[in-house]
Amino acid sequence: MYLTQFLHKAVREYPNDEAVVFGNRRQTWAQLTDRVARLAGVLQKLGMGEGDRVGILGLNSDRYMETVFASLWGGGVFNTVNIRWSAPEIAYSLDDCDTQILFVDDEFAPLIETVKAKSSALKTVVYMGEGTAPEGCEDLESLMAGASPVPDAGRRDKDLAGILYTGGTTGKPKGVMLSHGNLYLSALSTVIPACRRDRIVGLQAAPFFHVAGIGLIVQLSIRGGTHVILPRFEPLPVIEAIERETVVETFLVPTMLRAVLDHPDFDKHDTSSLRCLIYGASPMDSALLKRAMAKLPNADFLQMYGMTELSPTVTMLLPEVHADPAQHDKLMSAGNPTHIAEIRIVDPMDNEVERGQVGEICARGPMVMQGYWNKEEQTRDAIRDGWMHTGDAGYMSDDGYLFLVDRIKDMIVTGGENVYSVEVEDVLLQHPAVSQCAVIGVPDEKWGERVHAAIVLRDGHELDEADVIAFCKEHIAGYKCPRSFEVRTEMPMSGAGKLLKFKIKEEHWKGKGRNIG
Numbered sequence: 001m002y003l004t005q006f007l008h009k010a011v012r013e014y015p016n017d018e019a020v021v022f023g024n025r026r027q028t029w030a031q032l033t034d035r036v037a038r039l040a041g042v043l044q045k046l047g048m049g050e051g052d053r054v055g056i057l058g059l060n061s062d063r064y065m066e067t068v069f070a071s072l073w074g075g076g077v078f079n080t081v082n083i084r085w086s087a088p089e090i091a092y093s094l095d096d097c098d099t100q101i102l103f104v105d106d107e108f109a110p111l112i113e114t115v116k117a118k119s120s121a122l123k124t125v126v127y128m129g130e131g132t133a134p135e136g137c138e139d140l141e142s143l144m145a146g147a148s149p150v151p152d153a154g155r156r157d158k159d160l161a162g163i164l165y166t167g168g169t170t171g172k173p174k175g176v177m178l179s180h181g182n183l184y185l186s187a188l189s190t191v192i193p194a195c196r197r198d199r200i201v202g203l204q205a206a207p208f209f210h211v212a213g214i215g216l217i218v219q220l221s222i223r224g225g226t227h228v229i230l231p232r233f234e235p236l237p238v239i240e241a242i243e244r245e246t247v248v249e250t251f252l253v254p255t256m257l258r259a260v261l262d263h264p265d266f267d268k269h270d271t272s273s274l275r276c277l278i279y280g281a282s283p284m285d286s287a288l289l290k291r292a293m294a295k296l297p298n299a300d301f302l303q304m305y306g307m308t309e310l311s312p313t314v315t316m317l318l319p320e321v322h323a324d325p326a327q328h329d330k331l332m333s334a335g336n337p338t339h340i341a342e343i344r345i346v347d348p349m350d351n352e353v354e355r356g357q358v359g360e361i362c363a364r365g366p367m368v369m370q371g372y373w374n375k376e377e378q379t380r381d382a383i384r385d386g387w388m389h390t391g392d393a394g395y396m397s398d399d400g401y402l403f404l405v406d407r408i409k410d411m412i413v414t415g416g417e418n419v420y421s422v423e424v425e426d427v428l429l430q431h432p433a434v435s436q437c438a439v440i441g442v443p444d445e446k447w448g449e450r451v452h453a454a455i456v457l458r459d460g461h462e463l464d465e466a467d468v469i470a471f472c473k474e475h476i477a478g479y480k481c482p483r484s485f486e487v488r489t490e491m492p493m494s495g496a497g498k499l500l501k502f503k504i505k506e507e508h509w510k511g512k513g514r515n516i517g
């Protein structure tokens with residue numbers, strides 16, 4: 001198992017098929033593979049040895065994808081840098097895993113001088129933008145002009161493929177080490193059960209620095225599909241690309257999907273080519289899911305659940321469940337384990353709990369990361385007896401469906417009762433005034449914590465607290481209903497489109513002695 005295998009297969013079997021579309025540039029699989037093989041040679045001349053790290057800091061592009069594959073082809077390891085980080089955070093990640101070569105595009109070129117000043121590891125910066133290389137940077141296309149292809153280094157299986165940094169809300173970010181086998185097998189396990197066809201056109205709008213973006217590159221490349229790449233998520237370009245390129249498959253996190261459906265031009269464009277809409281990375285509320293299924297009637301819906309440390313997918317909710325009204329009681333589940341994943345739910349002593357009982361979700365299988373870079377103690381804490389402890393709370397139904405209820409650290413304990421924020425958020429999002437929401441526990445002298453809702457309102461609506469509380473009580477117990485509210489104009493979001501709930505918590509718990517993460 002090696003992650004450049006798809007390129008060799010493509011050149012042998014369908015070299016002239018379209019591989020990548022980015023703006024006005026289009027490449028066949030033969031052209032893409034030639035550039036990857038030549039760029040691998042460039043990297044080796046720049047000093048990349050076997051297992052050395054290559055950093056990539058940029059928006060999605062064909063050049064980004066080429067650099068990922070070229071790092072692997074040349075025997076190296078990619079380090080996809082979080083595009084939301086500050087210069088000191090970027091420098092930390094480069095130094096932490098001794099990344100000496102960094103690729104950068106136009107968007108992030110202004111950060112380079114600061115990053116170079118703060119990083120002791122960084123030696124070479126390669127400019128992969130569309131203009132003139134900044135002073136002190138190597139120019140990618142100039143380097144490629146005289147480059148010859150080199151043989152594939154042939155790293156595979158347990159050899160390290162990528163380091164993806166995660167966390168950092170309560171300490172320094174951790175570098176998740178994923179092998180060729182981790183990423184390859186995880187991708188295969190998502191393709192086998194879900195009837196995701198070969199040689200289709202897929203839209204890449206999820207950020208490539210995130211494990212979902214890397215996973216989607218692998219999943220589509222395995223099947224010889226065409227990658228239509230957008231530099232960043234924006235709802236109208238997504239809608240337009242689906243129509244223009246007759247896109248068959250894409251992945252959208254719930255916030256992205258809501259933005260697409262809410263766009264005033266959605267109904268003006270033909271999205272009927274879409275046959276598979278994948279969602280995940282954060283909870284999907286039932287109202288949004290049902291709306292999306294009605295708006296995209298030709299599309300099969302497929303949910304994936306996992307995390308960076310799991311390469312990333314361990315459960316899937318398959319299209320047939322979405323399509324069958326008799327199974328719609330399972331729509332809020334994360335589905336069944338993939339073919340390669342074992343899932344169990346445990347109590348704080350690591351004892352497996354009974355079906356239907358809430359505990360921590362643990363996963364075991366060949367998709368589990370190799371560990372955190374240079375963090376042995378944190379690796380031992382996360383992986384115990386081969387089981388990755390996810391930090392997610394959930395339960396398993398009698399028929400083997402996994403239901404997530406919250407992050408363990410997000411569970412609210414109010415007056416001795418456990419409240420799971422996801423359940424409350426799902427109800428709030430059914431209210432006609434609520435566009436987005438985040439439910440957290442905040443300090444309360446009487447109850448210890450009280451249920452608090454941060455809400456973004458729909459245009460033209462106002463918050464009537466009494467009405468919202470009455471609405472919630474129609475669906476959930478009174479102790480679960482929010483006791484306080486705040487209206488926000490926007491929510492703090494990650495570069496991958498996930499709600500950063502900890503940032504809202506920090507505002508309420510600062511100086512209260514609670515560890516927020």
